[in-house]
Amino acid sequence: MTELREPSERVSPRARTMWTLGALGNSVFTLGVLALVAYVWSPFTVPWWAFALLVVACAAYTVLMPRWRYAVHRWEATETAVYTQTGWWSIERRIAPMSRIQTVDYEEGAFARLFGLASVTATTASAAGALAIVGLDKQLARELVDQLTRRADAVPGDAT
Amino acid sequence: MTEIPAPPPPLPETPWLRLDPRMLLVHPVREVGRFLPVLIGVVVLGAGGNRLGWPQLLAVVVPVGIGLARYLTTRYRIHADRVELRRGLVSTHILSTSLDRVRTVDITASPIQRVLSLATVRIGTGTGGDDDLDLDGLPTEQARALRAQLLHSIRPPAPATDDPDGEPAVVGGEEVVARFEPAWVRYAPFTSAGFVAMAAVVGVVFQLGDDLGFLDRFEDDPAAVSLRAGSAVAVAVLGVAVLGVVVAFSVIGYLVANGNFALSHTTPDGSWHVRRGLLTTRETSLDDERLRGVAVGEPLGLRLVRGGRLSAIVTGLDRSESGSSALLPPTPRRLVDRVAAAVVGSEEPVHATLVDHGPRARTRRWTRALVPAALMAVALVVLALLTDLGGLAVLAVLPLVVGAVLGWDRARSLGHALVGDWLVARSGSLTRRRELLATDAVIGWNLHSTWFQRRAGLVTLVATTAGGSQRVVVVDVPEEVAVRLTTEAVPGLAEQFRSS
Numbered sequence: 138m139t140e141l142r143e144p145s146e147r148v149s150p151r152a153r154t155m156w157t158l159g160a161l162g163n164s165v166f167t168l169g170v171l172a173l174v175a176y177v178w179s180p181f182t183v184p185w186w187a188f189a190l191l192v193v194a195c196a197a198y199t200v201l202m203p204r205w206r207y208a209v210h211r212w213e214a215t216e217t218a219v220y221t222q223t224g225w226w227s228i229e230r231r232i233a234p235m236s237r238i239q240t241v242d243y244e245e246g247a248f249a250r251l252f253g254l255a256s257v258t259a260t261t262a263s264a265a266g267a268l269a270i271v272g273l274d275k276q277l278a279r280e281l282v283d284q285l286t287r288r289a290d291a292v293p294g295d296a297t
Numbered sequence: 298m299t300e301i302p303a304p305p306p307p308l309p310e311t312p313w314l315r316l317d318p319r320m321l322l323v324h325p326v327r328e329v330g331r332f333l334p335v336l337i338g339v340v341v342l343g344a345g346g347n348r349l350g351w352p353q354l355l356a357v358v359v360p361v362g363i364g365l366a367r368y369l370t371t372r373y374r375i376h377a378d379r380v381e382l383r384r385g386l387v388s389t390h391i392l393s394t395s396l397d398r399v400r401t402v403d404i405t406a407s408p409i410q411r412v413l414s415l416a417t418v419r420i421g422t423g424t425g426g427d428d429d430l431d432l433d434g435l436p437t438e439q440a441r442a443l444r445a446q447l448l449h450s451i452r453p454p455a456p457a458t459d460d461p462d463g464e465p466a467v468v469g470g471e472e473v474v475a476r477f478e479p480a481w482v483r484y485a486p487f488t489s490a491g492f493v494a495m496a497a498v499v500g501v502v503f504q505l506g507d508d509l510g511f512l513d514r515f516e517d518d519p520a521a522v523s524l525r526a527g528s529a530v531a532v533a534v535l536g537v538a539v540l541g542v543v544v545a546f547s548v549i550g551y552l553v554a555n556g557n558f559a560l561s562h563t564t565p566d567g568s569w570h571v572r573r574g575l576l577t578t579r580e581t582s583l584d585d586e587r588l589r590g591v592a593v594g595e596p597l598g599l600r601l602v603r604g605g606r607l608s609a610i611v612t613g614l615d616r617s618e619s620g621s622s623a624l625l626p627p628t629p630r631r632l633v634d635r636v637a638a639a640v641v642g643s644e645e646p647v648h649a650t651l652v653d654h655g656p657r658a659r660t661r662r663w664t665r666a667l668v669p670a671a672l673m674a675v676a677l678v679v680l681a682l683l684t685d686l687g688g689l690a691v692l693a694v695l696p697l698v699v700g701a702v703l704g705w706d707r708a709r710s711l712g713h714a715l716v717g718d719w720l721v722a723r724s725g726s727l728t729r730r731r732e733l734l735a736t737d738a739v740i741g742w743n744l745h746s747t748w749f750q751r752r753a754g755l756v757t758l759v760a761t762t763a764g765g766s767q768r769v770v771v772v773d774v775p776e777e778v779a780v781r782l783t784t785e786a787v788p789g790l791a792e793q794f795r796s797s
Contacts, residue, residue, distance in 0.1 A: 218790055
């Protein structure tokens with residue numbers, strides 16, 4: 138079969154916790170705003186069953202999305218290429234040759250730092266071709282940045 | 298003209314050059330145009346007093362002063378392999394860019410500039426926007442010479458051809474590939490702009506008809522019927538008249554933008570030159586080295602009249618400045634194909650039969666077109682039942698018909714091919730495009746699949762590139778075909794990730 142296999146490495150299991158808390162925050166915020174609006178602004182009424190349905194949908198999202206996403210998110214860096222797989226409902230796999238990688242970014246968001254996580258983004262000359270790996274262990278992310286920078290530098294060419 | 302100094306340092310200081318003094322005539326006119334709202338305000342306000350006060354005086358002096366200041370404070374030079382532009386009176390601002398980062402050179406001339414034989418040179422560096430250098434106002438000849446110098450600096454000098462028993466020296470020349478023909482204006486009403494205008498006309502006519510009561514149920518009163526018939530004729534005549542105006546406007550727009558069009562290829566420095574514009578002329582030069590492919594635009598409207606347009610996929614063109622990479626405006630399809638073949642240097646990728654994406658991909662096009670249409674139809678029927686407007690139910694057929702036509706066209710448009718060193722992809726209906734990308738310009742692959750696509754075993758394959766729209770999309774292709782395509786187009790990249 139000529140199909141692509143999944144990239145070999147998983148992201149940190151702590152990413153699952155991070156996504157769960159993020160989804161929980163979003164759900165609570167959405168429901169809160171809706172409840173507040175319905176309470177303050179009388180012409181706008183939400184039937185109780187619609188609200189209950191929304192609560193169930195948010196709960197399902199909070200529980201299922203992070204697990205699904207963790208199962209999908211994978212990455213791999215070889216001598217000649219980087220390969221990532223991200224998403225959940227819609228999945229995006231990206232492959233870029235080492236010779237075309239222009240910059241390697243390391244980012245530690247305020248939220249991600251709470252979990253000791255960081256993300257690594259390898260950009261190419263195409264705006265459509267950045268490869269982002271979210272939810273890597275900090276230490277591992279730093280090593281990956283060093284490794285990618287070294288390998289990308291080793292290949293000559295202007296990467297366009 | 299300054300020459301680039303010879304390599305050995307220290308470099309002699311190259312003097313700064315002024316722009317053409319004739320720009321002093323252009324700037325005030327332009328500033329007056331910019332200050333027009335203020336000027337009108339001042340004149341209107343001043344009219345009551347009926348005397349020439351200081352506001353009126355300021356309104357004349359300020360634009361002229363700004364123009365003068367701009368001329369006096371702007372200088373440029375080519376020094377130490379860099380183009381430098383210095384401007385500003387209070388805070389000096391120096392824009393400087395290395396010559397080997399220069400990717401496109403545009404020459405534009407507004408009507409005022411053309412009268413004075415002046416032109417603006419815009420030097421594009423590919424980073425987009427802020428870094429572009431505008432040399433606003435050089436004599437046309439000097440602008441052309443500067444462009445030749447800049448474009449020549451992009452590529453290494455040609456090997457010496459003057460040795461006696463070698464090839465004869467390459468004679469520089471300009472080959473005109475396409476030149477404006479008046480018959481092209483017949484495509485103007487069929488462009489998207491023309492269609493939008495026509496849709497607006499149809500909408501207005503329907504609205505008028507509605508206001509005059511044609512959509513109501515007819516009553517039996519003969520007087521009312523004859524009155525309606527009379528106004529129906531009036532609305533029809535009005536519709537035709539407005540349609541005529543819209544067609545005229547689209548033709549005028551086409552002429553203004555594309556009059557004097559000429560596409561040529563110069564041989565010694567290897568670049569394409571697009572010249573167009575009836576009033577403001579614009580010359581864009583694209584270096585062969587930066588050309589990564591072409592996109593043949595074949596929107597539904599143009600296809601109906603066997604037309605098409607052509608644009609170049611070039612690295613280093615500002616993305617926000619759409620149109621600057623256009624190679625051909627709406628023109629006959631045969632010409633588009635001929636020029637596309639000339640640009641990519643081969644007939645095959647232009648005419649190659651495309652590989653079909655299979656029944657599952659076609660089904661997906663149909664469902665994606667028909668499901669929203671069906672929802673709209675159902676909504677209309679429900680509305681008709683709820684509101685006693687029985688006529689609405691008839692309208693429900695409309696979205697279904699449009700959806701079916703779109704689905705059919707989008708399904709038959711899907712296709713891709715790998716012809717030699719060219720990746721060819723086609724998709725879309727209203728804005729169908731056939732894109733040809735050199736395989737060595739592919740700098741990565743994205744395989745996108747939603748849950749629905751995975752169930753159908755399809756992926757959307759995206760070849761990322763540094764030029765044009767940054768991506769060439771092969772829509773809904775069976776996964777194994779996509780993987781085979783990636784490995785054949787760029788050997789040695791995706792093989793290592795194949796499942797064995």
